[in-house]
Amino acid sequence: MNKLYLWGVIITAAMLGATYLSVGMSKGGLNGDIVNILAVTGAVALVVITVFVVIKYVRQMQVDQATGELADESWDNIGEYKNPVPFGWAIMFLGTMIWGMWYFIIGYPVDAFSQIGQYNEEVAQKNAEFEKEYADIHGERLVEMGESVFLGECRVCHGIAADGIDGKAANLNVRLEAKTVKSVIENGSNNKLLGTEMPMPDRNGLFNAQTGALITDAEINAVAEYVANGMKGNEAGANVFANTCASCHGPDGKGMEYVAPNIAEFTPSLITNVLTHGKKGAIGKMPALDKLNAKQKEAVAAYIISLSKGE
């Protein structure tokens, strides 16, 4: 037997032995695990193939004689025979070219991943979950959702207790404060509290039907106190209200559709409209919070309504 083959057998045996030892000695060994068995089989196959391929080429170097016609080109004095291109190699070369063209024109994953695509998917998924979970939320749960949105978004101005933090924002525990009523009467309003209503005129457009004259300072004070008090008390204010404000806001202050908002109590549409459009009033400007979705706005409305009911 050729010495080379002998060495091959010895090395193979040594490496297989080493493999066996390392697997056998390790904790658990093959353990009947299909993955372990596959890995070891692969290792054995690699050892055998490597050793015999190496032997083949070493033999070839030992015994082969170079024959054939040399090419004219010489690379640093290393010549090359004019042998035909190996068939398998040629097939792979052409195949790679065809694959390359396909990959370049059709196969390249242009839209496989993008950060924005991932973001859009995330948003779509979260929105779907939200829709599914809160499709028919109502009552106490809606108020709870409103409270959590309020604490996240509204609290920084209106305060944790929704009291407006000493006049920094509107006190949401009451429908209107006297200074707000006064400011609206003096300056008018076009805050789209109903979404589409007529703008309210300022004091130069507000007549007291009883006296037939423009509303006076005393009347403004009286009616502001009356409205801020929840549409009760202050006889004079009630009288002014009935003769000046009631034509649009209704005798009970509950407003009229498409004309004037409810000023006796909060309504869901009023609050969602303020969240959508923002508002500019006696205290300052409230920014629109249109990033809240419809359900969240509804929830905030439910929460604010629950506040003014003293619940």
Next chain:
Amino acid sequence: MFHWLEKHPFFFAVGVFVAIAFAGLIEILPNFAQASRPVIGTAPYSTLELAGRNVYIKNSCNACHSQLIRPFKSETDRYGHYSLSGEYAYDRPFLWGSKRTGPDLMRVGNYRTTDWHENHMKNPAAVVPSSIMPAYSWLFTNKADIDTAYAEQLTVAQFFSVPYNKPVPMKDGLTKVVKMGKSVAEAHALALEEAKKVVADMKDQDVKDAVARGEIPEIVALIAYLNSLK
């Protein structure tokens, strides 16, 4: 040619570098140039806003507040649309920040108002009880540096063709013209005019009096800048 290159490894390496660098340039540069153009709705800073921006930098607001909204739902829910590179086209330097001790301010103009900022700068804990931000009371007395802001405007208008006094497209389909004065005096007048609009929504009487006298406290410039962040 190729024989020569094969015999000169150094020049061969140079040739390889040039080929790859050229490929990189034509791949990267056009896209980069496109993405860094201002997006519709991004307008240059006015003189007062730029002075406010300098106040922002001077007080190291960017050490605690980032101006970069990442594309995650948790961020866009809280801060608004994720940031686009074109939105920083007029930021020199950009103020992305690398740490959020406080919230992101990229679009703070959308959800905070002049009077809120005023209350907040005087005493942050009064509006946000858990806030650890210190009060910035000196902003109410220090005067904003309009001269520097105007010098910056002149520079960027000349060297980077920032479109001052030119219509820029806005999101609603209209255009907006950001004015820049022709002289220092005119720049001061424009800044004061803008400051008066801001001060109309403020409560602090000393600040109101200062603006009425023609002075511009830093707080006014800063609020103008914060309101412009949208």
